[in-house]
Amino acid sequence: MNLTERAYGLAESLLSGPLPRRWSHSLGVAERARSLQPILGDDAALMEAAAVLHDIGYSPAIASTGFHPLDGARFLRDQEGVDERVVRLVAHHSCALLEAEERGLREELAGEFELERPDLVDALLFCDMTTTPDGEPTTSDARLAEIVGRYGADTIVGRFIQRATPEIQAAVHRVEGRLGPVRRIS
Template sequence: MSWTSMRARDTAAKLLGGESQRWAHVQRTAQLTRSRSGGSQGGNALEIAAWLHDIGYSSALLDTGMHAIDGARYLKRLYAPPVVVSLVAFHTGAEYEAEERGVLAELSEFDRPPQPILDQLILADLLSGPDGKAMAIHTRIDDMLMRYSPKHPVHRAVTRSRGYLEASAMRADARSRQPM
């Protein structure tokens, strides 16, 4: 069975639908990629990855404890397109979190996706708050830092990756404003 946006949505709903806030975040992230990518490089793969980017939070997929890796491993087992798997594995500064958690070797199982497509996923993820409401990029990053204690690997990773995340989001935003 091939991967479509509908299949990705259904997979995410099955795994995350019981978590209303996370599900709302995922829905908004996918909607933003659809509306902002408008036929750009990786458009369909990008929307599929947006639907699936947080499935690793599902307790059914818990393996390493890092949602990006756990979700990507699951998708690889289901033969999702390699670019979708890599987008899920590397979304929103995952390499920083993998380093903080000591799981860089596990992240290296996956190829790094093309940066322009990854930038688009990062932008959509940062514009969608944890409850699916619109957020400014800096507000979303500040929110992530407030939700985790300074000793938590996510807090440390977001602190270290802030410049990268902001630059990625700005590149994607600039590209989406360019005439086709």
């Protein structure tokens, strides 16, 4: 079984039953990742695997700290022995260090998991932040507004996402720039 097949099976087993909407989102993020193949080259399969696995830390079966990037990455590393680059992408997806800071977990996250290459971090951030909770394509502006609306501006997630907005938007623009004007994804 190759990396992506294993990733889909694992994500489905952890998310589809208890969190069907999160599973739909993960499938949509993985579809976005496949669309980036022209700029990812040899890292396309790695990105697709990270995309479908990025939110497994929400699964009640593995959640321990309540911070899904850390819980997911620890599970993938410690229980599943998944490729370390996938683990690092899951650990640091979508500006996770900023949210970890809000939760008092920044040192744990940074100490346990190195950052992956910036272009791959940007690509996963792009995929996550241009996909709705239901797995449909969206703009980063709409996605950011949806997150703040769902969680509330004064919650940990709301504060984090507002702090992360400039970096999220910059990453989305960097990926769109790499795709070129004809291939922009709306």
